[in-house]
Amino acid sequence: MGAPVAAVLSELRAQLEAAGIEDPGADVELIVAHVLDVARGRVQALAILGTELGDDELARIRDLADERARRVPLQHLTGRAPFRGIELEVGPGVFVPRPETETVAQFAIDALRAVPDPEPLAVDLCTGSGAIALALANEVPTARVRAVEKSPEAHAWAARNVARLGDGRVELLLGDVADLDPGAGDPAPGPLAAAFDPLAGRVHVLVSNPPYVPSGMVPRDPEVRDHDPELALYSGTDGLDLIRVISRAARRLVVPGGLLVLEHAEGQGRAIRELLATDGWRAAATHQDLTLRDRATTAIR
Template sequence: MSRQPLRLAILEATRLLEEAGVHSPRVDAELLAAHVVGVERTRLGLVPLVDPEVIERYRGLVARRAERIPLQHITGVASMGEIDLQVGPGVFVPRPETELLLAWALAKLEGTAGQRPVVLDLCTGSGALALAIAHARPDAVVHAVELDPKALAWARRNADTRARDGDTPIALHQGDVTDRALLAELEGRVDLVVSNPPYIPEAAQLDVEVADHDPALALFGGPDGLSVITPMVSNIARWLRIDGALAIEHDDSNGSALAAMLDQRRVFGEVAEHADLAGKPRFVVARRVATEAEAARRR
């Protein structure tokens, strides 16, 4: 049987995904095609014809995506910064919006050249932020915390893969980020805390890909989306050294509430809200400042 045009298969896939309600049908059709033929999406034009069995495999993957199975579960890969991560059932799929928090964190770490900055990633999930930071800053000492054993298994798998590829290993911890006894050995030693915690209000309406496939433990933060973040902030205050920084991703409905929460605490200053590329509130940052008692001890 003769080879077939890949372009026509992509057009058919785009139509099927659009009918299924997929938000980015053309992009997903092209990403699945690139996955099947083993090239970058931007190089699909260099593969005009493929064997019939390739088309059949491609159609099978498109059918799964039309069932609203997440694209990343089908390909087994999600990206963060300059690295790829293995993902699948049982772990939250990293979102492109978190790239903005990562970029802020790496820019903040530029001021620690010549040191070995200590970084703490809370609710690490697949290990996305922790491993992306460790890749970009091999001099950093990176710790990551995850409560869910299934998600932690994915993080360990990704950490092992990155270490085999030559990245600096990270320290993974199973624990509850709201536990006051967690990581007592890091108190006052952390230069940077990053977190993409569970923050979706319980009543929120979610896409099928999220509601049916992302673990609920990674999604929901109580009625207002702040049930994990509020007690976590108290722990962040004790982990951060003076002049250390934090960045917390949040639901677009509670950015101002989180900023106000940090503003009300005397140990945080320079609180600032950051929007995502769609202009929605996405993460809040702050600096750990010295209380009067701490400042007196430093004098």
């Protein structure tokens, strides 16, 4: 039989707390909201009003709570991830966007807004779900955005989000960012390089949240370690292999005076500033996120 919303929230909050979930109360409320197809605030109101859940609703809520207790990401259970006011579709095979990345997107958004060109051009490399690319298009309506993703699984999620939220201003490409590296010496560049050739020296902002975890450093959180795609996490022994590629590729694409924005881990800022300076970037600076941890480095072409 069913049970009162308040009792279910209390019971499942304790279950998730015992499983080590960081914010069990919020997760339970979001699970209930997902099953009932209501806003989280409505769940809180239903608890106060003494509303009871039906048997089918309760069974589904318990099943999802059990999965969350096994550290399946909440976003995989609901199929949704919020990011800067938009709601992205996510699931297995794609990196779940983090709140910290919203700070990274802000640097790109601010730079795009300052471009005098009536249609500023942005590129988002390693787009994953399309989070940053779609945030740029949503918050800078005059911008044109080109996004690239290597993983076919992640690209499929990004394509769904671009179709629903891109308003025709985000072009999504499937390909390996390494193909854009002018130092690779490939005598026969692939279709991705050919697609970007016309953009050489025309991109106003290039932003990326690339893989940056060192290959020997296994993430502690099961949600990341067991569910985020390895392709979106690891990048060589120091975590900077792809960032080196992006720096060189961006030098060819970004207009003089344009901006490069890179997300990275705490403790990588100095090494990134040094490699950017070596590649000819100017005014490299590392910035903190809302948790006061180094999160992004910017540089000027």
